[in-house]
Amino acid sequence: MHGYELIVSVASPGELEGTDLSPYDAVCLGSPYCRRVEGNYAEALDLLPGVVSRLHAAGKRAYVTTPAGPREADLPHVGRLVDAAAAAGADALEIHNMGVLRMLREKGGPVPAHMGAYANVYTHLAAGVMRDAGAVRVRPNAEVSLEEMAILAREAGVEVEVLVHGKIPLGITDRCFLLTEPEESDPKCPPACGEVHWLTSRQWVLKTVGKGVLSGRDMCLLEHLPRLVADGFRVFRIEGLYETAAYRSEIGAVYREALARAFAGGSFALEDRWADAARRHAPRGLCNGYSFGTAGRTYVGTVLQDANSEV
Amino acid sequence: MAELLASGGSMEMVRAAFDNGADAVYVGATGWSRRRAEFEMDDAAIVEAQRYARSAGKILRVAFNTLPASSEVPLFMARTDALYAAGVRDFILTDPGLMMALKNRHPDTILHASVGCTIINIQDALFYKEAGASQVVAECRMGKATMRRIKAEAGVGLEVLVHATTCYTLLGRCTMSSYTKHGHKVDASGKDHFPGSPNRGGLCYRICLTDWDQVGATGEIEASGVELPNRAYFLADDIPYLIDHGVDTIKIQGREYSVPLVGRMVRFYRDLIDACVRDRAGFRMDPWRERMARIVADRDAERRDKTAGLISESLDR
Numbered sequence: 332m333h334g335y336e337l338i339v340s341v342a343s344p345g346e347l348e349g350t351d352l353s354p355y356d357a358v359c360l361g362s363p364y365c366r367r368v369e370g371n372y373a374e375a376l377d378l379l380p381g382v383v384s385r386l387h388a389a390g391k392r393a394y395v396t397t398p399a400g401p402r403e404a405d406l407p408h409v410g411r412l413v414d415a416a417a418a419a420g421a422d423a424l425e426i427h428n429m430g431v432l433r434m435l436r437e438k439g440g441p442v443p444a445h446m447g448a449y450a451n452v453y454t455h456l457a458a459g460v461m462r463d464a465g466a467v468r469v470r471p472n473a474e475v476s477l478e479e480m481a482i483l484a485r486e487a488g489v490e491v492e493v494l495v496h497g498k499i500p501l502g503i504t505d506r507c508f509l510l511t512e513p514e515e516s517d518p519k520c521p522p523a524c525g526e527v528h529w530l531t532s533r534q535w536v537l538k539t540v541g542k543g544v545l546s547g548r549d550m551c552l553l554e555h556l557p558r559l560v561a562d563g564f565r566v567f568r569i570e571g572l573y574e575t576a577a578y579r580s581e582i583g584a585v586y587r588e589a590l591a592r593a594f595a596g597g598s599f600a601l602e603d604r605w606a607d608a609a610r611r612h613a614p615r616g617l618c619n620g621y622s623f624g625t626a627g628r629t630y631v632g633t634v635l636q637d638a639n640s641e642v
Numbered sequence: 643m644a645e646l647l648a649s650g651g652s653m654e655m656v657r658a659a660f661d662n663g664a665d666a667v668y669v670g671a672t673g674w675s676r677r678r679a680e681f682e683m684d685d686a687a688i689v690e691a692q693r694y695a696r697s698a699g700k701i702l703r704v705a706f707n708t709l710p711a712s713s714e715v716p717l718f719m720a721r722t723d724a725l726y727a728a729g730v731r732d733f734i735l736t737d738p739g740l741m742m743a744l745k746n747r748h749p750d751t752i753l754h755a756s757v758g759c760t761i762i763n764i765q766d767a768l769f770y771k772e773a774g775a776s777q778v779v780a781e782c783r784m785g786k787a788t789m790r791r792i793k794a795e796a797g798v799g800l801e802v803l804v805h806a807t808t809c810y811t812l813l814g815r816c817t818m819s820s821y822t823k824h825g826h827k828v829d830a831s832g833k834d835h836f837p838g839s840p841n842r843g844g845l846c847y848r849i850c851l852t853d854w855d856q857v858g859a860t861g862e863i864e865a866s867g868v869e870l871p872n873r874a875y876f877l878a879d880d881i882p883y884l885i886d887h888g889v890d891t892i893k894i895q896g897r898e899y900s901v902p903l904v905g906r907m908v909r910f911y912r913d914l915i916d917a918c919v920r921d922r923a924g925f926r927m928d929p930w931r932e933r934m935a936r937i938v939a940d941r942d943a944e945r946r947d948k949t950a951g952l953i954s955e956s957l958d959r
Contacts, residue, residue: 400812403763403788429738430765433772449815451760451841453709456739460773472709473817474824474839482712501818502811505783508870527859530870532852533957535822539856544811544870546821620824626838627821 335594337586338492339571339579340396343370344378345525349576354583355569357392359425362572363399363447364503364543366408367514369521373397374408376415383419392422399427399449399503399543409434417441423468426450432464440465445492448473448500455486462489468566473499476624477555481562490566493559495552496582496609497570498538498545499618499627507541524573529615535628536615540573546627548618551609553585554601554634555619556593578612585609601634610638643919644885644892647703647801648908651681651897656691656702658905663912666701667691668734670897671721673833675705675734676758678845681897685721689728696729705734707756708843710833717833719743726751736814736841738773745774752776757803757895758814758841764791771798777890782808782875786883793888801891802884804877805907805941810850810870819846823956838956847956848872848949874945876938879927881911882918899944906937 339355341347342362352358360382361373372378373396386393395416401409409431416424424442426432427449435444446452446461446469458469468490471480477493484491507514509523524541531537536547550570552559559567569586571579585605593599609617617638620629630639648659650667659667669675669691670682683691688704695702704725710718718740722733726748733751735741736758744751755761755770755778762781770778777799780789784802792800809816817839824838836842850870858864884892892915894907910933918925 400760400815401763403785403791406763406765428762428766429759429769430763430767433765433769451709451736451814453711453842454715454737454739455712456715456743457709457737458739460738460742464769472841474820474836474842475711479711479713486712499817499821501821502816504811528864529857530854530868531857532849532854535849537818537821537854544816544818621820624824624826626824627817 333591333594335565335567335590336392337583337590338394338566338568339583340568341579342368342572343372344382345370346571346576346579347382349580350571351580351583352389352391354587355391357394357422358386359394359396361396363396363425363427363449364540365507365524366398366405367521368524373412376411379415379419379421383421387420393420394423394425394445395421396425396447397427397431399447400505401428401431402505406430406434413438413441426466432461432466436464443467446470448494449503452483455483458483458487458489462487468492470494470568473501473621473627475621477558477562477622478624480564484563491564492566492568493552493564494550494570495556495559495567495586497550497568497574499550499621500543500570501537501546501627502544504542504544508539509541538573545573546618547615548628548639549609549613549616550619551613551617551630551635551638552619552622553589553605553609554632555622556589557599560593581608582612606635609635613638644889644915646908646911646915647891647893649895649897649904650683650691650702651677651904652901653683653687653691655897655901655904656694658901659908660694660698660700662905662908664700664908666703666891667695668703668705670705671725673829673831673835673843674708674710674718674721675843676707676840677897678837679829679835685724685728688725688730692728692730701732702730703732703734703754704730705756706740707734707736707758709737709758709841710843714833715740715743717831719747721831722748735775738770741770741774754799754801755779757781757806760812760814762812763788764796767792767796767798771796777801779803779893782806782813789889790887799890801893802889803893803895804881804884804911805875806893806895807872807874810872814841817841818849819956820844822849823847845952847952849953849956851949852953874941876934876941878914878930878934881914882922882925885915885918898948899941903937903940903944907941910934910937
């Protein structure tokens with residue numbers, strides 16, 4: 332054991348295939364954006380026992396995400412998802428919606444809750460309410476700076492998860508942007524969100540995944556890992572949804588090595604091959620501004636700033 | 643009968659809203675609501691608005707519906723303490739932690755869970771009820787079946803926005819604006835207004851409303867000038883339904899609009915609701931449409947200008 336946890340999110344068997352999970356300690360299964368994502372682990376409940384068992388056998392923790400914006404009609408499925416995740420032995424449920432957190436509590440909390448990116452955790456008081464409802468971990472909203480996260484972690488009595496790399500979740504909607512017809516009849520569903528679609532305007536680039544808006548640039552805290560370690564953070568996420576297997580494998584390997592060095596203490600310098608991998612997998616550039624209280628698309632740092640035209 | 647709640651972006655707007663028939667008006671405490679400071683009020687103005695409301699036998703609600711920093715919680719407690727001491731009892735909040743803290747400190751406060759809570763199902767409504775809210779705002783696209791279920795089973799008041807916008811994303815769960823531009827502006831009290839973040843009390847630059855190109859993996863343009871739909875709506879046809887189903891509050895959003903326009907909107911809804919209640923069986927919408935269309939046209943013109951200004955501002959360095 333190395334005293335920290337590196338997590339990757341993986342939506343489906345299609346995303347899992349070819350991904351080298353060796354750098355990771357835990358995998359968060361499923362897409363919170365859309366129930367129609369092909370093979371979505373949060374939807375295809377019969378897949379859960381097998382994948383959870385395989386992850387456990389490989390010495391990894393298995394978390395299962397839940398829909399980020401469940402309407403009334405989705406709640407019966409959410410109930411089944413909670414039961415299925417518990418029966419499969421999942422180590423936690425990732426929850427974005429307060430109603431889902433309440434449902435989990437009503438079921439007696441058969442699985443611990445991790446509050447996800449869309450749970451709008453901004454204050455330690457909110458995190459405390461969620462803790463009392465069964466959450467043991469929170470991922471603060473993207474807008475929450477590292478400085479604020481440190482206060483939140485200290486005051487709330489829950490673990491705090493930090494997104495260290497990947498597209499930043501910026502918004503959810505329950506109408507798919509990529510379809511012209513209703514979901515059930517549009518032949519573009521479900522393949523459309525498996526393809527890459529950017530939204531560009533002026534100097535802005537976003538990534539649309541149909542029912543989600545992500546940052547165009549990739550969040551990157553690689554050169555700031557020593558600070559994260561010093562601040563006491565121990566749970567780190569690489570956002571692997573809608574990325575390639577090479578992305579998840581190579582970025583994971585970089586962070587595993589970099590985290591080991593950061594936790595070892597002493598001098599910390601970025602290896603060229605780490606920086607190269609970060610640049611190679613970020614066709615629209617890197618960013619980390621939210622972590623430092625600036626616009627999310629900006630980059631704060633001295634090593635990888637060349638991967639962002641606006642530093 | 644359903645309460646008509648209107649926006650109060652200034653003292654002048656508060657008076658106009660009450661004088662045109664609002665039963666209640668909401669105002670934002672400076673730095674603590676989902677609009678910029680020019681549409682919010684300091685404590686002295688809030689107290690004045692509260693007096694005006696009381697003198698008319700009506701209600702003033704004060705919005706503290708942002709998601710602040712943990713370090714700002716003491717500021718929140720001090721500010722709400724001061725307003726409580728001045729007689730304010732009705733608050734609109736988003737953060738469930740702040741809700742519980744305020745309710746524990748002042749049990750006789752009346753808390754409403756803001757539209758920023760993104761309440762989209764009955765379990766959400768129950769969660770915020772348990773956090774201390776006696777009323778919840780329905781997410782703008784909430785279906786009637788969900789509204790009915792909340793009314794029938796949740797034991798919590800329901801508020802429906804009849805004039806507002808349906809953001810491209812779920813309102814309260816969007817950070818597209820601050821992704822493009824985000825800053826800090828700390829006022830004399832120590833409160834950061836977080837310009838660029840509507841969730842935190844700044845403003846939304848409405849970047850969804852600019853023209854976007856959809857671009858494929860290899861850079862090919864898949865669609866040009868696409869919009870990320872964010873439409874202002876003005877519901878009138880639903881009013882009889884909302885009344886029939888016991889919706890507690892019918893809300894008109896719009897602190898950023900001009901005072902005369904807000905006054906006309908409030909008068910329209912007041913007249914419409916009263917006509918509907920007076921003669922439910924004989925009520926018809928058709929006679930109202932022309933008057934409504936004129937208001938909507940003026941509203942759209944103001945919104946267009948405002949949106950262009952916000953997008954332009956988002957590009958300033």
